[in-house]
Structure formats: C-alpha cells, structure tokens
Amino acid sequence: MxxxxxxxxxxxxxxxxxxxxxxxxxxxxxxxxxxxxxxxxxxxxxxxxxxxxxxxxxxxxxxxxxxxxxxxxxxxxxxxxxxSRGRSDWHQYADLFTGPLPDLEAEAVRIRSYESLLIPGLLQTPAYATAIFESSQIVPPQDTQRKVDSRMARRSVLDAPGGPQFICVIDEAALRRVVGSAQVMVEQLRFLAGMAAHYKVTLLAVPFEAGAHTAMDGAFALLEFPSPEPGIVSISTGVESLYVEDEAYVDRHRLIFDGVHNLALDPKRSLDLIESIAFEHDKRA
The missing domain is CATH 1.10.260 (434 Repressor (Amino-terminal Domain))
Structure with a gap:
C-alpha cells in the first residue's frame, strides 16, 4: 500500500x-x-x-x-x-476518509500521538476496530468492513522502508474501557503489548495516578516531515478531521505532548500496566 x-x-x-x-x-x-x-x-x-x-x-x-x-x-x-503527480495509493478508500490521514502517515518521518479514550488506529485489532465502527451512529453498516480493512492497511506504514517512527502515549482510560467485549479487549491489549516490541514503535501509558495533565482536552497526533517542511497537527472526531500546519499551533501541541509524555510510565512499566489490565479483562471474559 x-x-x-x-x-x-x-x-x-x-x-x-x-x-x-x-x-x-x-x-x-x-x-x-x-x-x-x-x-x-x-x-x-x-x-x-x-x-x-x-x-x-x-x-x-x-x-x-x-x-x-x-x-x-x-x-x-x-x-x-x-x-507530485498522479493519484494516491489510497484512492480506493477515498470515500471513507475525511482527509489525507493515510497519505500523511505514510509520508511522515515521525508521528507522535496522544490517545485519551481509544487504542490508536495504527495499533487496533480488526475486532476492536469493528466494535468501534459498529457502535458509531455515523458509519453505515455496509461500510463497516471496508472501514476496518482500510484501518488495518494503514499499519503497513510501520513496516515500510523509510516509514515513520511512531511514539504513542495512551491514557489508562483507553486501556480499561471495554470495547466490544472483555475478550476483544484481551486480544487488543495483548496485540498492543506485542507491537510495543516493534522497532519503530514506542508505547507509553499514562496511569490514573498521574492526575491532571496537559493533554486532558483530547487526543491529537503530531506528524513531522523532512526539513524544511512544517509539521502538522491532526485532530479527528467521528465526523471530521482537522489538519493544521500553522507553526504556532503546532508548537503549542508539541508542548502539550511533551507535558503528557513526561508524566507517562517508561516503556517497561507501561508494558507491565498493559499486561496487568489485559489479565483483569481476561478474568471477566
């Protein structure tokens, strides 16, 4: 792709x-x-x-x-x-995206993402993604499978030559929220733990005990490109995606990300938390 x-x-x-x-x-x-x-x-x-x-x-x-x-x-x-000629590799999914997110991810050299309520799209399992789309009042049922397929295809950027480094900070709330079922969450969190070993993925968790932090207003991603190109802030909702290149706006989000990044557990302790929550979900499954 x-x-x-x-x-x-x-x-x-x-x-x-x-x-x-x-x-x-x-x-x-x-x-x-x-x-x-x-x-x-x-x-x-x-x-x-x-x-x-x-x-x-x-x-x-x-x-x-x-x-x-x-x-x-x-x-x-x-x-x-x-x-800059021709058409995107993602043209077959163009009707499913409200912006150029897959192309931006594929072109970035680094992605830094904060997620407050969801496992990030690049790291979701098919069952988890299906449950997300099926719970939506926005996605037509006939589009669910294509939405899932497109989300799974996005992950190919992590294995592509020259693909981006992915640094993801996830709030504990996203790890504990039951999406689909307890079994779906067990599968999702164990997959997440496996992806933490990927050489291009850094996965950090923000525990509840960290308290209030700079990113509590919501999820966003910072996409960075080769010099002298500016970075982009991506903010997505169920109905639209916002892509902002304004330098001051991007800089403010870098500060926000740095703040929550500094409160996150280190990779080893983050993995321990993910595995412990997966065990709790497994007991309910």
Missing part, C-alpha cells in the same frame, strides 16, 4: 514548505511575484494554498533561487515537485 509515491500529500507538503520559506524570507506575496516578474500574485497564493494540480519545476526552482535554498533542502523540494 505504501510502495508508491503519494502525489496529493507531496503537493500539500511542497505547498506548505514554500509558504514557510516565504514567511522566513520576510517577503510578501506581492514582493515575491514582483522579484520574479510574474504577472499576478494569484499564482503564488494558489501554490501556497495547494490549489495547483501539477507544480512546474521551473517555477519551483525560481522560488527556491529567490529564497536562497540550496543543498539537501533544495534537492528534497525538487524531488517533491517531480513526485
């Missing part, structure tokens, strides 16, 4: 990087187009908003020249330009 390029996300990443570079240059859109001799600022603003279809290499090169981008950063952004 993650073997090819993901053109839609690469265009988005390129747009975000160009917007960030202009901001760092201190130039307005009008000043940029005047320097480049372009007829209108519309071309630039459409590019920065990802409202273009096929980025032109010559135009991207002109912008990089103006912003004095050289070396590896320049080569990286020109590579994004060449690869």
């Amino acid at each position: 993650t073997g090819g390029h993901l053109p839609g996300v690469r265009r988005r990443r390129l747009s975000a990087a160009l917007k960030r570079l202009r901001a760092e240059s201190g130039m307005s859109a009008a000043q940029v187009v005047e320097r480049l001799g372009w007829s209108s600022a519309t071309k630039l603003t459409r590019a920065e908003r990802n409202e273009w279809k096929y980025p032109k290499r010559a135009e991207v090169e002109a912008l990089l020249d103006l912003y004095e981008v050289e070396g590896e950063d320049r080569a990286h952004l020109l590579s994004l330009t060449e690869e």
Whole structure:
C-alpha cells in the first residue's frame, strides 16, 4: 500500500514548505511575484494554498533561487515537485476518509500521538476496530468492513522502508474501557503489548495516578516531515478531521505532548500496566 509515491500529500507538503520559506524570507506575496516578474500574485497564493494540480519545476526552482535554498533542502523540494503527480495509493478508500490521514502517515518521518479514550488506529485489532465502527451512529453498516480493512492497511506504514517512527502515549482510560467485549479487549491489549516490541514503535501509558495533565482536552497526533517542511497537527472526531500546519499551533501541541509524555510510565512499566489490565479483562471474559 505504501510502495508508491503519494502525489496529493507531496503537493500539500511542497505547498506548505514554500509558504514557510516565504514567511522566513520576510517577503510578501506581492514582493515575491514582483522579484520574479510574474504577472499576478494569484499564482503564488494558489501554490501556497495547494490549489495547483501539477507544480512546474521551473517555477519551483525560481522560488527556491529567490529564497536562497540550496543543498539537501533544495534537492528534497525538487524531488517533491517531480513526485507530485498522479493519484494516491489510497484512492480506493477515498470515500471513507475525511482527509489525507493515510497519505500523511505514510509520508511522515515521525508521528507522535496522544490517545485519551481509544487504542490508536495504527495499533487496533480488526475486532476492536469493528466494535468501534459498529457502535458509531455515523458509519453505515455496509461500510463497516471496508472501514476496518482500510484501518488495518494503514499499519503497513510501520513496516515500510523509510516509514515513520511512531511514539504513542495512551491514557489508562483507553486501556480499561471495554470495547466490544472483555475478550476483544484481551486480544487488543495483548496485540498492543506485542507491537510495543516493534522497532519503530514506542508505547507509553499514562496511569490514573498521574492526575491532571496537559493533554486532558483530547487526543491529537503530531506528524513531522523532512526539513524544511512544517509539521502538522491532526485532530479527528467521528465526523471530521482537522489538519493544521500553522507553526504556532503546532508548537503549542508539541508542548502539550511533551507535558503528557513526561508524566507517562517508561516503556517497561507501561508494558507491565498493559499486561496487568489485559489479565483483569481476561478474568471477566
């Protein structure tokens, strides 16, 4: 699933990087187009908003020249330009997602996630995911299996060459909440414990005894990409997903994540807690 390029996300990443570079240059859109001799600022603003279809290499090169981008950063952004054509590997599931989450995950170099009530989607079992979707008043019954299949397929990013590191902090409430049945939870938590050994996964638990913390307002994920691209905050609900690239917004969520990360148990103690809760669920099954 993650073997090819993901053109839609690469265009988005390129747009975000160009917007960030202009901001760092201190130039307005009008000043940029005047320097480049372009007829209108519309071309630039459409590019920065990802409202273009096929980025032109010559135009991207002109912008990089103006912003004095050289070396590896320049080569990286020109590579994004060449690869931002075609369609996503996830096009067969496009109707099931409210945003480009699978593509963003596949393109990220690191994902840091906080979950308050759910096991994170990348680490869910089919039975757990099925129970989540079946309990929803949003997902039509005829779409449940495809939703489960798409969620399971997302996990392939963790095994893909160059795939992201996944650091996940999970509140104890998500481990104790019975989703589906006690047996479903036993299977889910034992699978979670197994995934903790994955070389790209760091799994941390926040025990109830940690008390109040910075992330109590809800779950989110921080997706990070190669320099000079900005990070993205992803916040999902049952009906929509929000993807924010604003640097100040992302920085605030980094502070929030750092706060809850510092309160979490270390990996060994987190695994001990997961296994002990799995044992409690097993006694009820």
